[in-house]
Amino acid sequence: xxxxxxxxxxxxxxxxxxxxxxxxxxxxxxxxxxxxxxxxxxxxxxxxxxxxxxxxxxxxxxxxxxxxxxxxxxxxxxxxxxxxxxxxxxxxxxxxxxxxxxxxxxxxxxxxxxxxxxxxxxxxxxxxxxxxxxxxxxxxxxxxxxxxxxxxxxxxxxxxxxxxxxxxxxxxxxxxxxxxxxxxxxxxxxxxxxxxxxxxxxxxxxxxxxxxxxxxxxxxxxxxxxxxxxxxxxxxxxxxxxxxxxxxxxxxxxxxxxxxxxxxxxxxxxxxxxxxxxxxxxxxxxxxxxxxxxxxxxxxxxxxxxxxxxxxxxxxxxxxxx
Amino acid sequence: xxxxxxxxxxxxxxxxxxxxxxxxxxxxxxxxxxxxxxxxxxxxxxxxxxxxxxxxxxxxxxxxxxxxxxxxxxxxxxxxxxxxxxxxxxxxxxxxxxxxxxxxxxxxxxxxxxxxxxxxxxxxxxxxxxxxxxxxxxxxxxxxxxxxxxxxxxxxxxxxxxxxxxxxxxxxxxxxxxxxxxxxxxxxxxxxxxxxxxxxxxxxxxxxxxxxxxxxxxxxxxxxxxxxxxxxxxxxxxxxxxxxxxxxxxxxxxxxxxxxx
Ligand SMILES: Nc1ncnc2c1ncn2[C@@H]1O[C@H](COP(=O)(O)OP(=O)(O)OP(=O)(O)O)[C@@H](O)[C@H]1O
Ligand SMILES: [Mg+2]
Numbered sequence: 001x002x003x004x005x006x007x008x009x010x011x012x013x014x015x016x017x018x019x020x021x022x023x024x025x026x027x028x029x030x031x032x033x034x035x036x037x038x039x040x041x042x043x044x045x046x047x048x049x050x051x052x053x054x055x056x057x058x059x060x061x062x063x064x065x066x067x068x069x070x071x072x073x074x075x076x077x078x079x080x081x082x083x084x085x086x087x088x089x090x091x092x093x094x095x096x097x098x099x100x101x102x103x104x105x106x107x108x109x110x111x112x113x114x115x116x117x118x119x120x121x122x123x124x125x126x127x128x129x130x131x132x133x134x135x136x137x138x139x140x141x142x143x144x145x146x147x148x149x150x151x152x153x154x155x156x157x158x159x160x161x162x163x164x165x166x167x168x169x170x171x172x173x174x175x176x177x178x179x180x181x182x183x184x185x186x187x188x189x190x191x192x193x194x195x196x197x198x199x200x201x202x203x204x205x206x207x208x209x210x211x212x213x214x215x216x217x218x219x220x221x222x223x224x225x226x227x228x229x230x231x232x233x234x235x236x237x238x239x240x241x242x243x244x245x246x247x248x249x250x251x252x253x254x255x256x257x258x259x260x261x262x263x264x265x266x267x268x269x270x271x272x273x274x275x276x277x278x279x280x281x282x283x284x285x286x287x288x289x290x291x292x293x294x295x296x297x298x299x300x301x302x303x304x305x306x307x308x309x310x311x312x313x314x315x316x317x318x319x320x321x322x
Numbered sequence: 323x324x325x326x327x328x329x330x331x332x333x334x335x336x337x338x339x340x341x342x343x344x345x346x347x348x349x350x351x352x353x354x355x356x357x358x359x360x361x362x363x364x365x366x367x368x369x370x371x372x373x374x375x376x377x378x379x380x381x382x383x384x385x386x387x388x389x390x391x392x393x394x395x396x397x398x399x400x401x402x403x404x405x406x407x408x409x410x411x412x413x414x415x416x417x418x419x420x421x422x423x424x425x426x427x428x429x430x431x432x433x434x435x436x437x438x439x440x441x442x443x444x445x446x447x448x449x450x451x452x453x454x455x456x457x458x459x460x461x462x463x464x465x466x467x468x469x470x471x472x473x474x475x476x477x478x479x480x481x482x483x484x485x486x487x488x489x490x491x492x493x494x495x496x497x498x499x500x501x502x503x504x505x506x507x508x509x510x511x512x513x514x515x516x517x518x519x520x521x522x523x524x525x526x527x528x529x530x531x532x533x534x535x536x537x538x539x540x541x542x543x544x545x546x547x548x549x550x551x552x553x554x555x556x557x558x559x560x561x562x563x564x565x566x567x568x569x570x571x572x573x574x575x576x577x578x579x580x581x582x583x
Contacts, residue, residue: 170441177440177447178426178433178454181419184428186417195372195410197402197431197494206437300418 002245020161020251027157037157041225044160045218050245050257050309052214058251058300059180059244060207061187062110063122065239070106071131072234074098074216075223076142082224084196091224099216105132105210110205111296129239136231147230148223153224163221167214172254174210183207187252248289250296255303260296284302324385325350325530326371326498331380333366333554337370340556344380349496353524353531355541357565358576364534365411367551368500371532372408373398386497393454403431407496409487411534413504417476421467424475425458428493440469458493464523465489481512488519491525499523502535505540513537517544542566550574 002304028030030042053067072097081094113124136142174180182203185193194200224230245264249256267285271278289297326348333341341363346393348354356364369375371382371434373396386405393401400475406426433454439447460514463470465485470478484504491499505513524531535541538545542547542562550558550565552574558565565571 007415172439173443174437177443178430178451179440180429180433181423182430184419185416188419189414191374191398192410192414192416192425194398195402195408195414196373196428196490197399198427199397199399322330 011055011246015166020158023161026158038226039265039269040157041155041160041221043261044164044277045222045225046242046245046261046265047258048165048214048218048221049242050249050261051171051254053170053242054249054251054254054257055214056211057184057254058174058246059187060121060183060188060204060255062204062207063118063237064110064125064208064211065122066125066129067211067242068234068236068238069132069213069289070102071238072129072132072136072229072231073212074219075149075229075234076136076219077101077216078220079148079223079229080141082152082154083148083150086152088154091147091220095220095224098220099213102219103209106208106210106215107316109212110208114153114201114204126236126239129234129264130236133231133234135146136234142231145231146231149228151223151227151229153225153227155221160221160225163217167217168254168258171210173212173316175232175254178202178246179206183212184252184267218283224266233270235253244286248286248296250298250300252300253296253298256298256301259303263297284322304315323350326532327381327383327385327433328371329381329383331367331370332378332381332466333363333370333375334378339554341370341440341551344551344554344556346549346556346559348530348532350530351528352519353545353549355545356532356534356546356551357536357538357541357548358419362551364551365502366554368408368502368532368534371401371500372406373401388491399431401495402496405495405497406500407491407494408500409484409491409502409504411506415475415483415486415490418474420472421462421475421478422455422458422471424471424486424494425461425492426454428490429454430493433577453528461492464492464526465519471537475521480515482507484508484516485519488523493524496527496529498530498532501531501535503534505535505537513540516540520544526538549575 023032027037049067049071053064056064075098077098078091078094082090083095084090085093109125109128113121116124137145142148182198183206185198186200186203190200245260246257248264249258249260267282271281274281279289324347328344328346331341331344332339340493344367356367358364366375371393373393377391377394380394384391384393384404384406388529391404393406416427433450435446435450438444459468459471462471465488467485467489470482474484476487488504503514504520508516519533521544523529533541533545545562548559548562548565549556550571557570557574558568560568
């Protein structure tokens, strides 16, 4: 038992690096075409969005419909920076700027909606995200409703993977720390949490700030990949999309969010051939999954390392058999 | 030596006065009972002491470390940090978390690593988490829950959930512990075990305890002094012997028996 605990981080690191190299090779050998690359970018961005929204909604229990708003701040900040300084440093600076600005807004939103719960909080965060959208629609610098086009592409598999894995690892680590447990206790019973010494205000705002920071990163990656953004890219429906991933994967499961983001992207890709019926089938599938797994794919559980180990054992025993 | 000083505490809910002009004083190391018929305002007193409700009037002063600390108007987590912990009559555990996490969460206020260490699992995280785990397991051993550390709180039988409430309250390192009907729903054997636990932790952790309880034999057995509330008002206070023979107390409880019959 002790041994496997010591080995696990190494194995994890190895698996992470291997995944990166394999995809990188496939991209370089042109086995992964442009369309598939765009799908992978969407998956990576959605994973960052979903995991960070899960921190706010699934773990801390604060129903938020404003994630697209935070995302748009990152997207515009990065786009405007990288269009003026079209270098990697411009991109990274813009990304960081966007993330910090989004975090700042997340901090303010968290602070101003402290007294709200459940549906009321959802409506308030939705309103906040609409205000951000309307501001971007009316500003000159963001080119209003026409949006920004010709944003240089700097998001590649390396950056995407780096930021995605960092977001997942940092948020998972946070959740496994005492600070993360403090957030979770708010979801479980806010009054009991306060009575046991948890500053619930601080941790609600912390969750919003971290969540918004990550959404800002996701927005920046989006802008620097898809060449074009406009205010409607980050409307109400984008927030709903992210929420669907979180609920489908399981409120309170990081690995659930990752799985759901991948699964939904795969389903949409397969459904490309069904043109008109696409959205209907997509919606039907969602309904069916939620009927059979109302707690989401993973519930509040995490994909256990044991499952991987079993899989690893299974594969190596097959290799050994040959 | 006084540890808690409550002066003219009043709480109105609309037209209802749940606690009226209550004054009481606890001395360091005492085990004091707070009794009264259903709806007398006992739990409301706890909610006022722990900041869940703000008083309509009156003051609550905690004397800790040679300082006089006003608790009225403070937030619950401030009060907890100041050294006042409680259990809940209607059990409020973190149901979907493990027994261990319930206790560890209550230790958070004394945490010695920051956010950054939480994100990166720096050495300070590993060191402190190890200590946290040991301390939590120690509290679970005391409350006989160490075998169930990884079970979900909601899956514990009722009596053990009450024990976990106590373990969680102890985890906040209190000087004053407020127990709200810890024996409710327990059978005589469980109550006897609980009685022993309360007396043991009292000495082991050097606690002052205020106990709400309907089980009179338990109250009379372990409390040194008793306050009696009826309709939010203090109708008596004294030793168990004095309370047992107090006319107003007997009337208040008789009244209840009559109305129940
Ligand atoms: N939040 C509230 N709003 C309105 N009334 C309340 C509230 N909390 C308590 N009360 C009322 O205050 C009175 C005292 O209630 P409290 O819970 O303190 O009684 P108690 O002595 O703990 O009773 P029990 O022995 O049944 O637990 C009751 O009449 C109750 O209905
Ligand atoms: Mg009560």
